[in-house]
Amino acid sequence: MPATTPARFAWYADKLDTTLASIRYRMLQPLAALQARGVPIELFDPARAPGSYEAIIFCKAQGERAVEIAAAARVAGRAVIYDMCDNLFAAHRVGHASAGRIERIGKLLALATRTTFSTATLAEQIAAEVAFDAPRTVIPDALDVTTPADAPAPGLRERWELRRLDRFLARHRGALHCVWFGKSLGRVSGYVHIDAAVAQLREFSAATGTPVTLTVISNGRLGFWRAAPRWKLPLHYLPWTQATAPQAIGAHRVAVIPLESNTYTAGKTMNRPATALLLGLGVVADAIPSYEELRPFLSLDDWQGGLARYRDWSAETQAQLEAGRRHLTERYSADAVADRWAEVLGLTA
Numbered sequence: 001m002p003a004t005t006p007a008r009f010a011w012y013a014d015k016l017d018t019t020l021a022s023i024r025y026r027m028l029q030p031l032a033a034l035q036a037r038g039v040p041i042e043l044f045d046p047a048r049a050p051g052s053y054e055a056i057i058f059c060k061a062q063g064e065r066a067v068e069i070a071a072a073a074r075v076a077g078r079a080v081i082y083d084m085c086d087n088l089f090a091a092h093r094v095g096h097a098s099a100g101r102i103e104r105i106g107k108l109l110a111l112a113t114r115t116t117f118s119t120a121t122l123a124e125q126i127a128a129e130v131a132f133d134a135p136r137t138v139i140p141d142a143l144d145v146t147t148p149a150d151a152p153a154p155g156l157r158e159r160w161e162l163r164r165l166d167r168f169l170a171r172h173r174g175a176l177h178c179v180w181f182g183k184s185l186g187r188v189s190g191y192v193h194i195d196a197a198v199a200q201l202r203e204f205s206a207a208t209g210t211p212v213t214l215t216v217i218s219n220g221r222l223g224f225w226r227a228a229p230r231w232k233l234p235l236h237y238l239p240w241t242q243a244t245a246p247q248a249i250g251a252h253r254v255a256v257i258p259l260e261s262n263t264y265t266a267g268k269t270m271n272r273p274a275t276a277l278l279l280g281l282g283v284v285a286d287a288i289p290s291y292e293e294l295r296p297f298l299s300l301d302d303w304q305g306g307l308a309r310y311r312d313w314s315a316e317t318q319a320q321l322e323a324g325r326r327h328l329t330e331r332y333s334a335d336a337v338a339d340r341w342a343e344v345l346g347l348t349a
Contacts, residue, residue, distance in 0.1 A: 005040060008054045009345055012044035014063040019219075019242065021271060022085045025141035026118065027059045033142075033338035039347060044069070051076025055345055057116075058108060059083045062101045070111040081344060082112035082134070085141070087122060089129040090263035096185055106130050114344060121289045122267030137344055141269045142337040143278065143328055148247040158244045165215065165248055168236040175211035176204075176311050179252040179281070181240065182272055184220050188264040191223050196286075197258035198231045200303040205233075207304070210311055214256070217248055250279040254310045257285035273298055274332065277324045282310035282317065297324025 011027050018024060034041050050056060050072040058066055058081065070080045088105060091097040109115065109132040116139045117123035123136045154162065169177055178201060184190025198214065205212045213234040216224050224237045238248050249255070255276035259265050270290045273283045283298035284306035285291060291300060297320055299306025309317055330336070342348050 006048075006052065007040045007042040007045075009039070009041040009057070010044040010048075010053045010055075011041065011057045011059060012066065012069060013058075013060045014066060015060070016043070017060075019240075020060065022060055022118075022141075025143070025271060026083060026085055026139075027057075029142040029334040030338045030341050033334040034341060037338070037342075039342070039345075041345075049076075051078055053078060055079035055081060057081040057083060057341075057344075060085075061108065062088070062104050064104065067104055067107050067111070070108055074111050074113075079113045080108075080111050081114045081116060082108045083116040083139075084122065084126060085118040085269065087125050087129075087264050087267045089126070090188065091185065094186055094188055094264075096188075109134070116344060117267075118269045119267050119290045125263065125267050137340075139340040139344070140332055140337060141271050142334040143271060143274050143332040148250060151246045152243040154241070154243040158241055161238055162244055162247060165236060165238055165251060168215070168234075169213070169251060172211060172213045172234050175213045175234070176254065176307065177213050177215070177252040178254045178256050179215045179217060179249055179276075180256050180258075181217035181245065181249055181275075182257075183218060184223050185264065188262055189259070189268075190218070191220065191227050193258040193260055193286075194227065194231065196260075197256045197303075198233060200258075200284075200307070201233060201256070204304055204307045208308070208311075212307075215248070215252060217245060246279060249276065249281065252281060253313075254307065255281045255283045255285075257283065259286040259288055261286070261288055270294055274328050277321060278328060280321070282306070282313075282321065284310070294324060294327075297321065297327065 011031050013023060013027060050069045056073050073080050088097045092102050109130055112134040115134045116137050118141055120138050123138055180194055182190060201212045215236045217238045217240050219240050221237060228235055257272055266288055268288060273285055273291060273294055276283045284303055285300055287300040
């Protein structure tokens with residue numbers, strides 16, 4: 001797109017924080033794919049009037065400025081597309097989203113001419129929380145296909161953390177190396193659910209005589225320290241960074257994804273099991289609606305059977321995982337997801 005040609009469309013976020021998966025999967029990856037096709041779309045330019053765009057997509061937007069921009073776009077007769085990837089109403093009920101934030105989300109939904117959601121379950125949940133007239137469309141996350149070779153170069157501290165992980169795994173050579181990665185949100189997701197996974201890992205180890213380790217890759221070291229004394233397994237913690245995550249996750253054999261289905265987790269996407277599959281791991285998880293599509297390729301709600309399968313790692317298991325990777329790359333690459341956004345922007349027949 002020539003620099004002299006003003007973009008017709010824009011993507012807006014309160015903060016361009018690339019450590020947030022939703023910014024990468026729901027904004028930057030499809031944006032780059034659309035730009036590669038020559039679509040005149042850009043990150044929102046604060047120097048431009050909102051009405052100078054034909055449509056603005058709001059992603060990770062809950063601030064006052066987002067409301068102001070959306071209102072100005074509507075006054076100018078432009079399209080306002082409001083995208084949601086989390087049930088923040090459920091988060092609010094457990095103290096993780098302020099009343100002001102919820103009020104602004106309601107305003108943005110009321111201003112929207114179109115709404116987009118990461119899962120069908122989430123779309124239904126939000127519609128049950130607040131009334132809005134805009135049509136709803138489900139657009140999945142573009143999956144993170146970053147390999148260790150594609151990741152940003154790690155810094156000095158990150159290289160040190162990776163060496164620590166290597167030493168931990170080497171000390172437990174012959175163990176079934178498991179990994180949990182993600183963020184925690186108080187009582188509704190994250191560390192609070194790892195207790196159940198640890199119980200399953202300990203049961204498997206006791207029943208089979210197989211040593212098991214667990215690595216936690218997250219952004220909550222303090223929460224890990226608080227929880228670790230009750231997780232009586234060989235444990236290791238690694239801070240999550242974009243530079244280290246692909247290599248660190250890929251150093252393990254099994255990703256464990258314990259989930260209690262609640263109003264926050266039920267609407268979540270498949271990106272965690274999908275990321276693990278793309279990095280070559282087996283996955284043992286509790287089922288939520290978005291994971292059902294992946295049931296043929298991983299172990300859902302069968303912890304003991306799944307752990308045994310990935311410990312043994314037969315040719316059949318390898319073929320199953322390869323089929324899962326093909327399924328994901330065909331349906332959820334950045335280019336495939338960009339097709340969905342192109343439809344929302346009215347760029348397809």
